[in-house]
Amino acid sequence: MKLISLLLATLLLAGCYKEKPRPTIPPVPASLPEAPAGFDTLTNGFTDQKTMDAALTQFIEDAGDELGPYFNARSCVDCHSNPIIGGNSQVVEHRIAPDDKDDGIAQATLVHDQAVPGFNQQVAPRDAINALRSSLNLMGDGFVEAVPDEELEAIASVNGGQFIHVQILESPGVTKIGRFGWKDQQATLLSFAGDADFNEKGVENRLVLAQLPQKSNGIEDQQAGSTVGCSDPNCEDIDFYAAFMRSLKAPPRGLITDEVKYGESVFDSIGCNSCHVDTLYTKGLKPRDVQFHPYSDYLLHNIGTGDKIAQGPAPANKLRTKPLWGLRVQSRFLHDNNAFNITDAIKKHRHEANDSEFAYERLTKKDKQALLTFLNSL
Numbered sequence: 001m002k003l004i005s006l007l008l009a010t011l012l013l014a015g016c017y018k019e020k021p022r023p024t025i026p027p028v029p030a031s032l033p034e035a036p037a038g039f040d041t042l043t044n045g046f047t048d049q050k051t052m053d054a055a056l057t058q059f060i061e062d063a064g065d066e067l068g069p070y071f072n073a074r075s076c077v078d079c080h081s082n083p084i085i086g087g088n089s090q091v092v093e094h095r096i097a098p099d100d101k102d103d104g105i106a107q108a109t110l111v112h113d114q115a116v117p118g119f120n121q122q123v124a125p126r127d128a129i130n131a132l133r134s135s136l137n138l139m140g141d142g143f144v145e146a147v148p149d150e151e152l153e154a155i156a157s158v159n160g161g162q163f164i165h166v167q168i169l170e171s172p173g174v175t176k177i178g179r180f181g182w183k184d185q186q187a188t189l190l191s192f193a194g195d196a197d198f199n200e201k202g203v204e205n206r207l208v209l210a211q212l213p214q215k216s217n218g219i220e221d222q223q224a225g226s227t228v229g230c231s232d233p234n235c236e237d238i239d240f241y242a243a244f245m246r247s248l249k250a251p252p253r254g255l256i257t258d259e260v261k262y263g264e265s266v267f268d269s270i271g272c273n274s275c276h277v278d279t280l281y282t283k284g285l286k287p288r289d290v291q292f293h294p295y296s297d298y299l300l301h302n303i304g305t306g307d308k309i310a311q312g313p314a315p316a317n318k319l320r321t322k323p324l325w326g327l328r329v330q331s332r333f334l335h336d337n338n339a340f341n342i343t344d345a346i347k348k349h350r351h352e353a354n355d356s357e358f359a360y361e362r363l364t365k366k367d368k369q370a371l372l373t374f375l376n377s378l
Contacts, residue, residue, distance in 0.1 A: 028281045028291050035143050035282075035292035037252040039084050039329075044249045045287070046142050052247040058240035060085065068202040069119040070112035076241060079135040079200070083329045086248045088137040090332055093200070096128040097309040097316070103127060108183070108311040110199055131307035132336040133182050137326050140250035141180065143292045145189050146282035149177045152298060159274045160352065161299025161321070164313040169194050169207040179298040182307075182335050183314035193241035205238045250292050251326035254377040263374025266367045270359035275301055275321045275352075295324035295378060304350025305334055327378040342375055 036044040043052040060077040072093055073079050079091045094113065098105040103125070111124045124130055149163075156163050166178040169191040178184030186192040194207030204210055254260075267273060276295040283289060299321060306317035319335050332340060339345035349357040363371070 028279050029289075032281055032289055032291040035140065035250045035290040037140075037250040037292075039252060040249065041085055042249070043247045044142065046246045047243055052244060055240040055244035055247065056085065058237050059244045061237070063201045063203050066203045068114075068116040070115050070122055071202040072110075072113050072200045074201065076196070080138055083326075084139075086138045086245065087326065088330065089135045090337055091135045092132040092337060093135075094124070095131050095133060095307070095309055096124050097131075099127055099129050108309050112202075129308050131309050132338075133307065134332070134335060134337045136180075136182070137251070137323070138245050139248045139326060140292060140294060140323075141189060142246035142248065143250060143282055143285075143290060144179055144280075144294065144298065145246065146285040146289075147179070147280050147298070148283040151280065151283070152177050152179070155277060155297045156299055159297060159299070161275065161297050161301055162315075162318060163299055166312060167191075178314075179320075182319050183311040184298065184300055184320050185311055185314065188242075189245045190238060190242040193238040193245070197238050197241070203237075205236050207238065250294075251329075251378075253293075254328055256377060257373075259370055259373045260377045261374075263370035263372070263377075266363065266371045267374055270363070271356040274356070275299070276324055293325060296321045298323075301353075302351045303348075303353040305336075305348055307335060324375065324378050328376045342372060 043049050062074050077085050079089050080086055082089050094111040096109050097107050111122045115121050152163050163177045165175040166187050168174045168188055176187035178187045180186040180192045194205050197203045197205050198208035275297050277297045278295055279291055279293050281291045300318040302317045308316050310316040333345035
């Protein structure tokens with residue numbers, strides 16, 4: 001067996017390894033303008049600036065008396081602040097799952113980091129499967145929301161990614177391909193806001209209410225009669241959160257030099273662009289559709305970094321492809337922040353990404369440096 005393994009290794013190193021052909025991602029329709037980009041809180045055009053500013057005020061507001069009793073943060077901005085309000089952070093959430101079907105633990109249960117006075121902090125059961133998930137960047141998500149399902153289905157058909165249909169919380173009985181959260185567990189930003197408001201802050205809203213034995217704290221800040229930030233006369237905070245997220249610009253690119261361009265050609269040549277798709281486009285967006293560059297397919301893949309926790313129809317061994325836009329302002333990587341530099345993150349890619357990681361290891365020193373220069377331009 002050792003001799004066979006040695007011969008195989010020798011053949012691979014000698015250049016006998018044949019890479020699989022890389023799929024061609026469906027092209028972007030011609031003549032689409034670029035989506036607005038910038039590290040600022042100026043509106044991308046989804047709303048006017050006055051409306052976005054009103055939504056921003058709610059986004060950073062403390063939850064107040066409706067908080068908890070168990071929670072991870074008091075405000076949205078506690079987890080979304082890098083490099084601007086609405087970005088990512090190094091804050092992680094703690095989820096658990098049963099290691100045995102008889103454990104009585106629900107899949108993807110949150111173990112909250114904090115509790116209001118009078119309540120003890122939650123503790124994970126001794127025999128639970130534990131996982132950490134980092135806070136995601138929200139910039140550009142308004143454009144992601146407007147990507148048609150058929151575009152994601154077309155990408156999945158050529159790169160093998162998995163898409164899942166999830167319930168739209170604000171439209172009972174209606175489903176859409178999930179694209180938000182590490183498990184693609186939400187399909188719209190309003191659903192995402194409702195889920196996060198309750199699960200991260202313990203705050204009820206019309207989409208997610210407390211279930212017994214948890215007592216109701218009431219719905220946070222119903223904005224009766226508000227006309228700024230939401231067109232509904234009975235807006236809740238989640239409407240403002242969704243409006244703010246939809247109004248955020250996409251993360252901007254850094255300086256694009258000749259080395260950056262060459263580094264992207266290396267990125268493409270080893271197949272990274274199969275899942276980290278550079279360009280997507282919207283359909284039906286008003287006032288006009290745009291193209292944008294997230295470097296993600298927003299599909300589920302098994303690259304060996306899965307957190308072993310299933311969530312809804314999303315399998316335990318798969319996670320959403322991390323969008324690489326804004327990478328240059330991040331200091332920790334992967335879903336659990338467990339890679340402290342880009343090279344380590346690349347080397348942790350396995351399974352579906354085996355070929356690309358193996359091709360990376362065979363790159364020259366020059367090409368590896370060019371690849372890093374490209375990634376640090378995102």
